[in-house]
Each structure stands twice: as C-alpha cells, then as structure tokens.
Amino acid sequence: MANGDIHALSDTEWLDAFVGQWHLLSDLSFSDLLLWLPDEEFDSFTCVAQIRPVTGPTALEDDVTGEVLEFEPDNPVLVAYLTREMSETSDNELSAGIPVDVLAVPVIRGDRCIAVMERHTNQMGVRAVGALEENYLEAAEVLTKMVLEGNFPLAPPSDKALEPKAGDGVVRVQPNGSITYSSPNAVTAFRRMGVEHDIEGENFSDLVASMWEGVESVGQTLMADLQAQRSVVFDIERPRASMRFVLLPLVVKGETEGMLVLCRDTTDLRRRDRMLVTKDATIREIHHRVKNNLQTVAALLRMQSRRLTSPEGKEALRDANRRVSSIALVHDTLSHSFDDDVAFDQICDRILRMAGDLAAASGTVDARRVASFGVVPSEAATSLAMIITELVQNAVEHGLGSGSGKVEVRPQRVGPNLTVDVLDDGAGLPEDFELGQQTSLGLAIISTLMKDHGGTLELRNREDGPGAMARIKLTF
Incomplete structure (x- = not known):
C-alpha cells in the first residue's frame, strides 16, 4: 500500500489499516491498546478494537471491545480527543490490584481527530531495562508521535501471512543508514x-547487498528505496534460508528519524510452500x-463397437464410451486447475459439443448453454458431468428422436444451490x-447420482413451447 493509497482511504478504511498495524x-510499548470512537451525538465513546502485547503481560484482564464510555470532564479519552494532545493518568487501584499507567493518544488524520487510542501498561510486568527494552520503547x-501527526498507519505492509511482527525481529536503522540495534531474533535470522x-554499526543497504551476493542481482529500484529509506517489502532467498523484510520510515515533524526494519525468518514457510506446490503438481x-x-x-x-454386428451391442458400447468420456473431461479440467473447485462451464460446453457430434449422423443439433454454472466442488463435478451428459443425450435421442433441433442447458446458481434445466424443442413427453416407471439405464444413473x-x-x-424439460436441483 503506497502513501497515496493511504490518504485516499475513507476514515473507516483508514482506521482498519490503523488497527492492522497497531x-x-x-x-514495542509492552502495552494493551484500546481504540475509542465518539458516537454521532458526541455524548459517549465506544471501544471498537483491542489488542494485547505478546512482549509482556496484559494490563486488562477483560475484553473491553463494545463497551461504552460516557463523557466525563476529567476522562483522559475525552481530554485527548478535545485537546488533540496526549493525556496521561496512573491508576493503582484496578480490580486486580495491578498498578497500570494509562495514556490516551488522539488519532489524527489530516487536521481532524477521528478516534482515541488508549494505552494501558502493566507496571507489575515492566521488564528490566536492557538494550531490547530501550530500543523498543x-x-x-516515535510511532506514538507519528500517530499524533497523522503519519500512522505506515505503508506497506503486504501479505498478512508473512508479515513480520516485532517478536520476529527488529532492526533500528539511523538516518545515515547505520544499524544501531538488532534484536536477538533478528540476529538469529541473519545468522x-x-x-x-x-x-551493529554496519550500513543496512550494504548488508542487504552482501546477503544478495551470489543469489541474484539487486534491483536498482530496491537499492534506491533502501538508500532513500522509503517504505518497501522485499524477500531474500538463499539456497537454504530466506527472510522477509518490511522497512518502515520513521518521520517526526518532517524530519527523518531513520527506519524501523521488521524481519522474519521465512525459511520453514517457504519450504512448506514448495512442498504444497509439489503436492499440487503431483495431484x-x-x-x-x-x-x-x-x-x-x-x-x-x-x-470393440466397430467389431460388433448387433445394433444393440453397438449402442450400448457407444453409451459407455460417452459416459467414460464425460468423466475424462472432469479429470482433464482438474489437471489444469490450481484449486479444489472446478469452473464447470467449459465442461458443460464440451459435453454439448460431444452430444452434437454424436447426433450429426442423423440430424443437426444446436446444443448450447445459457448462463453460468460458476464453480463446482471437485468432489461433485464428476457426478454433475455424468448427469448433464445423460440428460442432454436423452434430449437428443428421445426428445428430438435423434433428428434435428435445439437443446439448451440453463443453470441457475444462488449461493450453494444449483438448479439446472435441460430443454429440447422436440415432441415432448x-x-x-410418470417418472420412475422407465427401465432406461440413463435415468437410473441420474436417479442414483441425484440420490x-x-x-x-x-x-x-x-410450458413456453413444444418439447420437454428436465430439472435437477443440487446443493453444494
């Protein structure tokens, strides 16, 4: 997501992006966060989102989302919203007796305050201050100041499944490009x-270029982004390891404060992806x-049909050939598919062409599909293909008397419900x-598959003209 895209979002979309990155x-602050929105009458706030830290203990035992906060003159949320400045309090008398620091931060967008982020920090769980804690805090x-200036959320991130978190690895890069801190998990990933x-002390751009050495050339655009400290997401894959990087520029009052680099060891994820690709190709x-x-x-x-002299035997083998071919069509489609659903329109069209070819010796059949089947689960596609094959063949043989005419297949899909009408313009029934009194193998196959x-x-x-109609109803 580019910065331009961020600014083009509605307030609701912008807050969704905010919550996606908070x-x-x-x-980094070892704190619980709440997001409060004022109501339209401006007489209360509602908590619309909550998050707990994975780096420290929670300060809020209960889920606050959905609770309503009435306006009170000294409430830090109201003070922060009205003044557009941070409002801090300390509460040592919570229900669990835990001392908690509370900081209300106005969420600014442009020249407006559109929400308030409330930060609760459990003081009983404050970690001994070390390099990690200092750099995190x-x-x-810096990020809190960016919230105040309307510069948070940041761009990107991208793929949620691969998006690094603070616990995966953090690297602090100064405006001159030098690395001043790397978290233990980040160090492990680099190793x-x-x-x-x-x-620490190295230039981040040079480090990235050295990691790419022997793998592939570094694109000029990426190197320009690194040197200019712009938002960017990129991966480095080596023969036995891979990492994903998210670069987040830190800018306060128009001045750069360097970058926060989130990194994640994606080796195992990439290996799993390759295994899935291999499995998919095998299937x-x-x-x-x-x-x-x-x-x-x-x-x-x-x-075998050509060697028979019995007309009944030839017809039986032709029917068997048609049924086997309809099943082959499904497997042919699945062999080109990358998911478990089948785009059934192309299967139906090929069945209709096959029916027209079989009838070509005795007449001209105009067989066509009207509307779309959509996607069909692969486990139902074979049965549906055989049902359509039998219905179309019945329409050609019995409805049109193996002569000329029209056959239409009209699917109608509403959610998981599928209705298919197969119509001909023949002599009719x-x-x-009375359905069920016939000895036709085709109708027996259809009835069994439908059941x-x-x-x-x-x-x-x-009812709309001459001919018969077969209607099937299925739910996937």
Whole structure:
C-alpha cells in the first residue's frame, strides 16, 4: 500500500489499516491498546478494537471491545480527543490490584481527530531495562508521535501471512543508514542467512547487498528505496534460508528519524510452500494420467463397437464410451486447475459439443448453454458431468428422436444451490409419462447420482413451447 493509497482511504478504511498495524505499538510499548470512537451525538465513546502485547503481560484482564464510555470532564479519552494532545493518568487501584499507567493518544488524520487510542501498561510486568527494552520503547515513542501527526498507519505492509511482527525481529536503522540495534531474533535470522559477524554499526543497504551476493542481482529500484529509506517489502532467498523484510520510515515533524526494519525468518514457510506446490503438481499429474487412462478405455470401447454386428451391442458400447468420456473431461479440467473447485462451464460446453457430434449422423443439433454454472466442488463435478451428459443425450435421442433441433442447458446458481434445466424443442413427453416407471439405464444413473448428492430430478413438458424439460436441483 503506497502513501497515496493511504490518504485516499475513507476514515473507516483508514482506521482498519490503523488497527492492522497497531500491533507494532502494542508490542514495542509492552502495552494493551484500546481504540475509542465518539458516537454521532458526541455524548459517549465506544471501544471498537483491542489488542494485547505478546512482549509482556496484559494490563486488562477483560475484553473491553463494545463497551461504552460516557463523557466525563476529567476522562483522559475525552481530554485527548478535545485537546488533540496526549493525556496521561496512573491508576493503582484496578480490580486486580495491578498498578497500570494509562495514556490516551488522539488519532489524527489530516487536521481532524477521528478516534482515541488508549494505552494501558502493566507496571507489575515492566521488564528490566536492557538494550531490547530501550530500543523498543524508543521506537514506540516515535510511532506514538507519528500517530499524533497523522503519519500512522505506515505503508506497506503486504501479505498478512508473512508479515513480520516485532517478536520476529527488529532492526533500528539511523538516518545515515547505520544499524544501531538488532534484536536477538533478528540476529538469529541473519545468522541463518549466512551473516556471521556483528551487524551493529554496519550500513543496512550494504548488508542487504552482501546477503544478495551470489543469489541474484539487486534491483536498482530496491537499492534506491533502501538508500532513500522509503517504505518497501522485499524477500531474500538463499539456497537454504530466506527472510522477509518490511522497512518502515520513521518521520517526526518532517524530519527523518531513520527506519524501523521488521524481519522474519521465512525459511520453514517457504519450504512448506514448495512442498504444497509439489503436492499440487503431483495431484494435477494424477488427474492428467487418469484422464489419459479413461481416454484409452474410451478408445477401446470404440474399437470393440466397430467389431460388433448387433445394433444393440453397438449402442450400448457407444453409451459407455460417452459416459467414460464425460468423466475424462472432469479429470482433464482438474489437471489444469490450481484449486479444489472446478469452473464447470467449459465442461458443460464440451459435453454439448460431444452430444452434437454424436447426433450429426442423423440430424443437426444446436446444443448450447445459457448462463453460468460458476464453480463446482471437485468432489461433485464428476457426478454433475455424468448427469448433464445423460440428460442432454436423452434430449437428443428421445426428445428430438435423434433428428434435428435445439437443446439448451440453463443453470441457475444462488449461493450453494444449483438448479439446472435441460430443454429440447422436440415432441415432448407422452401424456401418461410418470417418472420412475422407465427401465432406461440413463435415468437410473441420474436417479442414483441425484440420490447420492441429496438432489431432486423433475421431468415434464415445457410450458413456453413444444418439447420437454428436465430439472435437477443440487446443493453444494
């Protein structure tokens, strides 16, 4: 997310981005944070978000989100909202008897205060001050000043799954580019990347360039971003390790205070991603081989059909060939898919072309799909393909009498519910037709598959013209 994009957001979207990044403020200050919004009548505040630190003990045992705070003249939230300045109090008499420091910080956007961030710090859990605590608290104070100036949230971050947190690794970079602090987890990550020396005192841009050495050339744009200390997210991948970096420029009153660099060892995540990619490729290869095997079976059925002299035998093998081919279509689609859902429109269109080709010897069939199936779960795609195949074939053979005419497939999708109408413009069903009294193998297959998926089948004559209509209803 670029800075320009940040400024283009609505207040609600901007506060969503604020809450998406305030884990930094919480972890670096070792404090619980609450976000208070004034109501429209301006007579109370409502807590709309809460976060606890992962770097220290909580100061708030209960969840405050949703609570309403009535306006009181000396309340720090109200004072901060009205004055646009921080308001601090100390409360040593909380319900658990824990001394807690409370700081109310106005959340500024442009020239407006749109909310108040309240910071609660558990003084009983204050850690012994060391290099980590000093640098964390210093960075937290800079970020708090940026909240006051309307410069927080920062840009980016990007992928939430890979986004580094303060606990993953923090590096403090001064305006001149030198590293003055690196947290223990950050040091460990750098060691895994092959950096064996102490990085404090080094130039951050030079360090990044050295880590990239032997892997690939560093892009000129990235190096320019590093040297200019702009917001950027990038990854460094070496043969046995990888890291993600998020660079956050710290600017107070228009003056740069250097950068806060969050880093995360993503080696295990990348290895898992590669395993998933390999697994996905293996599954697609399996679908491809199943499709090839089914096509081989279909070819064998065609060869056997040519050797038969019995018309009934030839017709039976042609039907079997058609059913096997419809299943092969699903596996062919799955072999090119990267997820568990199947875009069923292309499968239906290929089934319709196949039906038209089979009927070409005795007539011309205009078979088409009207509207979209959407995506269908892979476990239901094979059954749906066979059902559509049988319904279309029944429309061609019985509705059109294997002659010329039109067949339309009209899917209608509403959430998980799918209704499909298969219509022809043939002679229609006889007056005494009753579903369930037929000995057709195709209808038996359809009924069995519909029962397996909890669906329903209806066959009746069309009301909008000549011909018959088959309607199926399924829920995925």
